[in-house]
Amino acid sequence: TEDEWSPPPRCIRGRTCSKSDIEIENGFISESSSIYILNKEIQYKCKPGYATADGNSSGSITCLQNGWSAQPICINSSEKCGPPPPISNGGTTSFLLKVYVPQSRVEYQCQSYYELQGSNYVTCSNGEWSEPPRCIHPCIITEENMNKNNIKLKGRSDRKYYAKTGDTIEFMCKLGYNANTSILSFQAVCREGIVEYPRCE
Template sequence: MLLLVQVTLTLWVSWARGQEITCDPPIIPNGDFAPKMNQYELDDVITYQCGNGFYPPVLGNTTKCSLAGWLPRPRCVRKCSFKSLLHGYSPVTEESYVQGQSRTVMCHLGYGLQNPQNRMTCTETGWSPPPRCIPVRHCDMPIFENARAVITGKPFRLNDTLDYQCLDGYENRDGSTKGSMVCGEGGWSHLPTCFKSADKCGPPPAISNGDITSFPLKEYPPWSRVEYQCQAYYELRGPTDVTCSYGKWSKPPRCIDPCVISEEIMNEKNIQLKGKDNKRYYVKTGDIIEFICKSGHKAVTSKESFQAACREGTVEFPRCE
């Protein structure tokens, strides 16, 4: 049986040689070879060199043209060294790894690799991630109110996501019973705000001569804030905004009427505005208006009365005769 196999192999090799087996020049990323030829015959041997930082994966840097192509396959792979780790535990002696191999690293407390894992891999461009332990920003497990965490764990690394589920009968601001928050540079992107539907508020209260500064909604989640503004010349009195709390809005502000200084009133009192035309004039509450007598008229009220103050839509006018 052994003799038959040897005879068959000999005949097959002889047939292969009769077919003039050749090899194309090899393609070796990060490497080069010699001698350079357009075609290589069976059993031809070439020597190749790898670029800086790259090495053959096996001993020796030669390859032979065979019936199966170039053997051993010419390759240049990256070699990564590991000898020190700032803010981490370094190896006793320098270690070498080839492309595709990984190594576990141990960083000091409060430090970690750039990715959320503790392994780095030797790649064509070197270690990924680099062997550097950097300060790790993290988020602690938040305190949940009317909700529970779907995924538990502590602490959470930067960009980690934590899912939460509102308790039965509760929902979050967008009306859903589920939500997610992300651990960022300043902590969690938001905290769960699950509340009962009955705690929502309807449209904010209307005020005379004023309105809210935002587009009105049909419903507002608890602790929503809405800001008010008054029409021109009206003075806002009280808090500028209201807050939704347990289905009710806090007390809204008022818009105080301005004082209207009309030409008819000034003609009746024989007075005119100091330094201004005798036309309709609007004054905010608290402002001072200065008057003088019209030409040919004398004051019959006190000197102080010619500096009148506007008080919530009313003003005490001076008088001349």
């Protein structure tokens, strides 16, 4: 400045990362340096027969301001799973990956009105997925089928009604018709998409 010097600069120690902080399970770093400067990228490799969750046997990590970037885990290739099996009338709740590490879990869900039977989740173990669930068909009560049997839904005015397996559907005769099947048949139970209609004459 006009009458005096501006404050002198300060030299501060640059951020570094240590090789000793790297812990890649079933993998290694081939470089010989022990200290790395900020933004330095180094290569790693998995042991033979091992790979990361995305199927790669090598890759890189970077020295960042708060330490090394996320360090991978190399797993035995024979223990990994591919995408989980598809199911009819349903699917997974997340985007599918090409490869899953052991003990990964994936959740399933069914389409509307379908009932999930079994566990919502499958688990990857020893290279295979556990048994996936089933999506059970609903019973679809239609006006056409009710008209054929001269019946209607009891206490409802729906022209089409969806019932899940195990649900009880109550029917009654239309005005002017009498029951032609047992009284118990008017409380029909949905069985995996099938329902036996009572009949009125």
